[in-house]
Amino acid sequence: MSVRVSLVAAARSSSLLAERFDDDRPLDQAGWHEVQLAAQALVPLGAAELRYCSPTARSRATGEALGYAPMAQPALRDCDMGRWRGLTLSDVAAREPAAVDAWLADPRSAPHGGEPLLAFISRIGGWLDTRPACEGSIVAVAEPAVVRAALVYALGAPPSTYWNVDVRPLSTVTLTGRPGRWSLRLEARPR
Numbered sequence: 153m154s155v156r157v158s159l160v161a162a163a164r165s166s167s168l169l170a171e172r173f174d175d176d177r178p179l180d181q182a183g184w185h186e187v188q189l190a191a192q193a194l195v196p197l198g199a200a201e202l203r204y205c206s207p208t209a210r211s212r213a214t215g216e217a218l219g220y221a222p223m224a225q226p227a228l229r230d231c232d233m234g235r236w237r238g239l240t241l242s243d244v245a246a247r248e249p250a251a252v253d254a255w256l257a258d259p260r261s262a263p264h265g266g267e268p269l270l271a272f273i274s275r276i277g278g279w280l281d282t283r284p285a286c287e288g289s290i291v292a293v294a295e296p297a298v299v300r301a302a303l304v305y306a307l308g309a310p311p312s313t314y315w316n317v318d319v320r321p322l323s324t325v326t327l328t329g330r331p332g333r334w335s336l337r338l339e340a341r342p343r
Contacts, residue, residue, distance in 0.1 A: 153285040156337075157327045158197050160218075161296045162211040163187045164321040172240055173233035174266075178209040179217075183321065187217045190322045194218050197324070201288040204228065206295050214322075215293040222293055227279040230295045234266030259311035270311050272297075277305030281331035299325065306334035 163183035198220040205215040205222035215222035245252045251263035259270040296319035326337040
């Protein structure tokens with residue numbers, strides 16, 4: 153039996169240019185407004201038998217605002233960015249340009265002292281592979297980085313593909329399958 157997992161990227165907690173590594177700030181005013189605008193299309197996903205979210209404040213708030221009443225899943229936490237936590241990519245690039253280059257080039261590296269990209273993708277894939285098969289569906293609200301990692305894992309793509317996937321706040325993707333065998337499902341949402 154296969155399982156159907158819809159992933160919803162959390163609403164934003166800052167402008168895209170001010171995004172910080174491993175950020176746990178709550179939704180900002182623009183994020184709340186975006187949730188209200190997207191609610192009509194996203195609320196139906198809450199009919200899923202199982203509803204999860206990343207443990208971050210913005211993921212929990214997004215799930216609650218959509219009426220999902222999600223259960224926080226520690227495995228869906230963002231990538232551990234070590235000493236870069238709370239900094240923007242621009243901040244880190246100005247301070248440690250060689251470390252940023254190494255991190256972007258090698259998915260096994262962790263110059264920040266946290267979790268390597270490859271381990272992060274594997275952790276998210278492990279979460280996917282342990283979802284129970286059910287007659288209905290699963291919905292999970294998570295950080296955009298978690299959604300990107302899930303897509304890379306599900307498609308069996310090289311880890312470098314992670315840098316080419318753009319996940320915007322409140323975007324959705326559905327994966328269907330079973331452990332080790334996932335398919336991407338794109339659906340048109342009624343407007």
